[in-house]
Every structure is written in structure tokens, then in C-alpha cells.
Amino acid sequence: MFDGIGAIWIVYGGAALAGIMVAEAVFLLYSGSRDKRQAINRRMKLQEKKLTQEQVLIQLRKERGVDGGHSAFSMQGLRTLRTQSGLTMPLSRFLMLTTVTAFAMGFGLITMGLSFLVAMLVAVALCPVVPVFALRSMRKRRHKKFGIQLPEALELITRSLKAGHPVPVAIAMVAREMPDPIGTEFGVVADEVTYGSDLVSALGTMFERVGHEDLPLFVTAVSIQSTTGGNLREILDGLSKVIRERGKLRRKVRAISTEGRISAYILSAVPVLLMVGLMVLMPQFYGDVWGVPMTWYMLGGAVGWLLIGNAMMFKMANFRF
Numbered sequence: 001m002f003d004g005i006g007a008i009w010i011v012y013g014g015a016a017l018a019g020i021m022v023a024e025a026v027f028l029l030y031s032g033s034r035d036k037r038q039a040i041n042r043r044m045k046l047q048e049k050k051l052t053q054e055q056v057l058i059q060l061r062k063e064r065g066v067d068g069g070h071s072a073f074s075m076q077g078l079r080t081l082r083t084q085s086g087l088t089m090p091l092s093r094f095l096m097l098t099t100v101t102a103f104a105m106g107f108g109l110i111t112m113g114l115s116f117l118v119a120m121l122v123a124v125a126l127c128p129v130v131p132v133f134a135l136r137s138m139r140k141r142r143h144k145k146f147g148i149q150l151p152e153a154l155e156l157i158t159r160s161l162k163a164g165h166p167v168p169v170a171i172a173m174v175a176r177e178m179p180d181p182i183g184t185e186f187g188v189v190a191d192e193v194t195y196g197s198d199l200v201s202a203l204g205t206m207f208e209r210v211g212h213e214d215l216p217l218f219v220t221a222v223s224i225q226s227t228t229g230g231n232l233r234e235i236l237d238g239l240s241k242v243i244r245e246r247g248k249l250r251r252k253v254r255a256i257s258t259e260g261r262i263s264a265y266i267l268s269a270v271p272v273l274l275m276v277g278l279m280v281l282m283p284q285f286y287g288d289v290w291g292v293p294m295t296w297y298m299l300g301g302a303v304g305w306l307l308i309g310n311a312m313m314f315k316m317a318n319f320r321f
Contacts, residue, residue, distance in 0.1 A: 041175075041178070041179050041180040041183030041184045041187070042060070042180050042183075042184045043056060043060060043175060043183065043184045043187035043188070044176070044183070044187075046059055046060070053191055053194065054191075054195065056191065057188065057191040057192070057195065060184060060187075060188055060191075061188070063088040078091070078131070078132070078135075079091065080208075080211075081132070081135045081136065081139065082094070082135055083208075083209055084139045084142070084143075084209065084210060084211040085135045085136075085138035085139040085142060086138060086139075086142045086180075086181055087135065087138060094131065095131055098127070098130040098131040098134060099127050099130075101130055102123050102124075102126035102127045102129075102130050103123045105122070105123060105126055106119040106120055106122055106123025106126070107119065107123075109122060112276075112279060115290065139211070142181050142210075143210075143211070143212050145181060146181050146182055146185075146210060146212050147212060147214060147243075147247060148247070149178060149179075149181070149182040150182065150212070150214055150215070150218070150240075150243055151240040151241075151243045151244045151247075152178065153174045153178060153182050153186065154218065154236050154237075154239055154240035154243070155237075155240050156170070156173060156174050156177060156178070157170040157171065157173075157174060157236055158233050158236045158237050158240070160173050161232060161233040161236070162233060167199060167222065167232065168190060168193045168194075168199060171186050171189055171190050171193075171199075172186075172187070172190040174186040175187030175189075175190050181210070185206050185209065185210055186206075188202075188206065188209075189202045189203060189205075189206050192205065199222060199226065200219070200222060200223045200226055203215075203218070203219045203222055203223075204219055206219075207219055214243050214246065217239055217242070217243065218236075218239060221235045221236065221239055257317040257318070260313055260314075260316055260317030261313075261314065261317045263313065264310050264313040264314055264317070267306075267309070267310070267313075268306065268310055271302070271306065
């Protein structure tokens with residue numbers, strides 16, 4: 001009897017072990033293919049579509065809004081922000097989506113009990129705010145990733161120069177070996193140099209496309225070396241160390257100033273959450289006074305003072321260096 005039970009448990013254990021091994025094999029196969037896809041930047045993906053190098057360059061410049069023509073929506077500041085955010089969607093379509101989002105927020109306010117006229121005024125006021133806020137958030141995330149990748153790219157260029165490669169070849173190596181955003185940006189520089197642009201102008205154009213604050217150091221180093229000569233390898237080696245130290249100092253200052261930002265977030269959220277809670281639990285608390293003009297004056301003054309206080313707190317908690 002016990003022998004039969006032991007054999008059954010052995011079979012069950014073997015089946016469970018086989019299932020675990022199959023699941024692990026499927027997971028490793030999927031994760032390996034996913035890592036391979038993530039390691040290829042946007043430029044390399046376009047090259048896999050059998051496009052020529054010139055067609056890839058044209059497509060990348062068009063996606064970034066560099067050669068996208070002149071749209072009625074393309075104000076210069078918004079176009080620059082869109083280019084630096086890395087958005088590949090056409091600007092007109094992006095503005096359409098953000099406008100729909102703003103009016104969806106307005107209809108959400110109507111469901112919360114706000115009058116139709118006030119909700120539409122809020123939606124119209126949000127139409128220019130939502131796209132700028134979204135693009136600035138995208139640019140901030142992109143700059144953060146670019147700043148982490150830049151010292152690694154400079155070290156890769158340095159190692160390539162030690163091996164005897166010229167600077168354009170070293171930049172092309174960064175385009176092949178590193179993921180986005182820096183891989184595609186350096187790939188555009190390599191393609192522009194291939195099709196007749198000088199290296200300094202191509203790097204200056206990259207700074208206009210990216211807008212990261214550490215890029216002028218690299219552009220200036222290459223420009224000085226191309227005009228006066230010098231050991232570019234040692235310059236870039238020191239530059240990568242400087243950029244890493246700047247990043248460490250920036251993160252340290254951000255950690256020290258976290259208390260001020262968290263205080264601003266809490267002080268901003270408490271009045272809003274309190275008002276929403278009262279509107280949900282006691283709709284008549286504000287519903288009885290919506291039609292009184294003094295209510296809107298008081299709310300406008302409270303929001304104004306809240307914004308001024310938050311601006312001062314964020315100004316005290318943010319450091320530029």
C-alpha cells in the first residue's frame with residue numbers, strides 16, 4: 001500500500017518538476033527575445049526594414065519634427081519642446097489627443113456636479129496646458145535617461161579612440177551598441193557626417209534636438225580639438241568623469257531637497273482631496289453656494305494663494321548648477 005502511494009508521489013513530483021522546467025524554458029526564451037528587442041534602438045529597427053542609410057536618416061528627422069514641414073499648429077516653442085521630448089507622433093495628431101483629453105476632464109467635472117459652462121471653461125483653459133505638461137514630462141524622462149547614458153557613450157568613444165578609430169567611426173559605434181535615446185541620436189550624427197555635414201555642426205544639431213545640459217561640454221570639447229588639436233581621448237576621459245560627478249551631485253541635492261517637494265505635494269493635495277471628499281459625502285455643502293459670486297472669488301483667491309505658495313516652495317527646493 002505504502003509502496004503504491006510512494007510511487008504515485010514520485011510520479012506527481014516528476015510531473016511537477018517537468019512543468020516547472022518547461023515554464024522556466026518558456027520564460028527564458030521570452031525574456032531573451034525581449035532583451036534582444038530592447039537592445040536595438042530606433043535607428044537599428046528602421047535599418048532592419050531594408051531601408052537605405054539615407055532613407056533611415058530622412059525618416060528619423062521627419063519623426064523628430066526636424067524636416068516635418070510647417071504646420072498651422074507648429075509654433076516654434078512647441079515644436080522645439082516636441083523635438084526634445086522624443087515624440088514621433090505628428091504634432092497635429094498629438095494636439096488633437098490632448099484636446100480630447102482636456103474636454104474629457106471637463107465632462108468629468110460635470111459628472112462631479114459642476115455646471116456645464118464652468119466645466120467647458122475649465123476644459124478650454126486646459127487645452128494649451130495639457131500638451132505642454134505632457135511634452136515637458138516626456139522631455140524630463142528622456143533627459144534623465146540621456147544623462148545616465150552619456151558618460152557610458154563617452155567612455156565607449158574613448159575606448160574606440162584608443163583602438164585607433166577616428167571620431168566619426170567611434171560615434172557610429174555608439175549608435176550601434178547603445179539603446180535609445182542616445183543610440184538613435186548619435187546614429188543621426190553619424191549619418192549626417194556621412195552625407196556631407198561636418199562633425200561640429202552635426203553635434204550642434206544634436207544638442208538642439210536633445211537639449212540636455214551636459215551635451216555642450218561634449219560639443220565644445222570636439223570643436224576645440226578639431227580647430228586647435230590636442231588629445232581628444234584624454235579630454236573625453238576627463239569629461240565623462242566630470243559628467244558622472246555632476247550627476248552624483250545632482251542626485252545628492254535632489255535627495256536633500258526631497259522634504260520641501262513632499263511638503264509642497266501634500267499641501268497641494270490636502271485642499272483638493274478635502275473638497276472632493278465634501279462634494280462626494282455632502283453635495284449640498286458647496287451645491288448651495290455655487291450660484292453666489294463671492295464663492296468663485298473666494299475659490300479663485302484660495303487657488304491663487306496655493307499656486308504662489310507652491311511656486312515659492314518648489315523654487316526653494318530646486319537648485320540649478
